[in-house]
Amino acid sequence: MTTATLANPQALLGDVAAGFRAGTLVPFVGPGVSALEEHGAPLSPEELADFFATKTALPKRAKGNCWSAAQYIESTRFRDTVTVWMQEAFAAGVAPSPFHHWLAQLPLPLIVDAWYASEMHAALLASGRGDWAQVQGITRAGIGEDRWFRFYDATGAACEADTAAQATTLLYTPHGGIAPAANFLITDADYVEVLTEIDIQTPIPEEVRQRRTGLGFVFLGCPFNDQLLRIYARQIMKRSSDRHYAVVDVAKLTRNEARFLEEQNIAAIDLPLGEALAALMAA
Template sequence: MATHVLENPEVLLDEVGEGLRAGQLVPFVGPGISALGAHAVPLSTGALADFFATKTTLPRRAKGNCWAAAQYIESTRFRDTVTAWMKEAFAQGVLPSAFHRWLAGLPLPLVVDAWYAGEMRTALLAAGREDWAEVQGITRAHIGEDRWFRFYTPGGDPAKAHDAEAATTLLYTPHGGIAPDANFLITDADYVEVLTEIDIQTPIPEEVRHRRTGLGFVFLGCRFDDQLLRTYARQIMKRSSARHYAVLDVETLTRNERRFLEEQNISPIAKPLGEALGQLMG
């Protein structure tokens, strides 16, 4: 890990900027980007758990853990309540940052948005582009379908896999999102279903698997201090390039995060996120 930390962040950011412009890197954008500004919606797993705690009294094991909190709510108040409270949590929306808008102007083959607020979708819409499609992870709870994801057009209408194949840019929201249909993977049970098959990759859309081949990933506004988030990132990156990047505060990394970065050959870029994003856009 020490050798990673010693890499020059300026050199790494230059590599990332070149890779994004050339379509050789997949931006994996987390809620930390929007959290640089002030917003009324939860922009971390902890903040979402805190929101749930304002709605009901959570048992100790669920406090601070949004997946366990959602599972408790589903167990005691049914799935419709979980969905209604998720809609309430993200109802105010989040305007895309300058960086989301910058990404939306690039003909990237694949963009991963790893949160529920929908900034990347909004940015692509605002860019006026029609050459993109979205694929969202969905819960299989109560839908009566043997499906792991749904495809959407820019306008939010249901789409087919071939629409994604024809798109210049594919937006992948693996945990679901508030728009266009309020699909949410959020409870422990949702993730248990996915994780039983994620090693054989069936929950990950085939077009995502196709597009990631040979590309690197750059993680922006993400943390890996949660085992579920590490597992998801590891599986989404599978069979991609051997070189990846993450803008992180290396001083606050947990031992599990350090191990994860090392295992996945992710070079940490030790620079404040806002500065790094500004430099990439520059």
């Protein structure tokens, strides 16, 4: 990491808190936020791969990799089995953390939830607000439609993009989610389709592209140890601000993770995640 990305973490948290209040920063919330507490659902790609391994014997190449594991299941047991097992993996639900609830009270233009457990959806529902909508990435396998995502209003009903565009807050779940309709982008084949066009931004909703303009992103509880996750984050940030933040343990960053943060001008907030979230909520 460069010295520019290792500024005083408390000062950086102050910048993030101010940006959230002003609506100039986008929370990019990963499963690590929920993983601060114990839950019955998998809260990392590795845990999801382990769940799949309890359902069927996986080949060596698929062990520890949820996307490859899902692809193997789809190839041997069809797509419906993947969907059913994903629903089973997240059936117990993951209660929103205090931080999810705190975010849900803010009139943020855009929130990204980068996991399948739909905690942010649940927090927005619990907030009592009616001025939000959601757009989810979806698989194109077997749907017979030329679309990459679906929109939902604050009640969970499917809606059109024009309706979602009127919302104060748009929740974007690029990988899908258990709620409201169990859409999952999960297999290698799903991502191959997306990655063939992601450079031209087709899989990213136009409303997301419009809202991110001029905004910075704040990565919280997000793993970047997988190339797929780095590609997705990079493409979602494209044409936004040139200043972003991530709460990370700098000492544990891999070379690829450190390079990613530096290339994307993401300032590392070198604090334990729980401490950083508590400070943001108290600011």
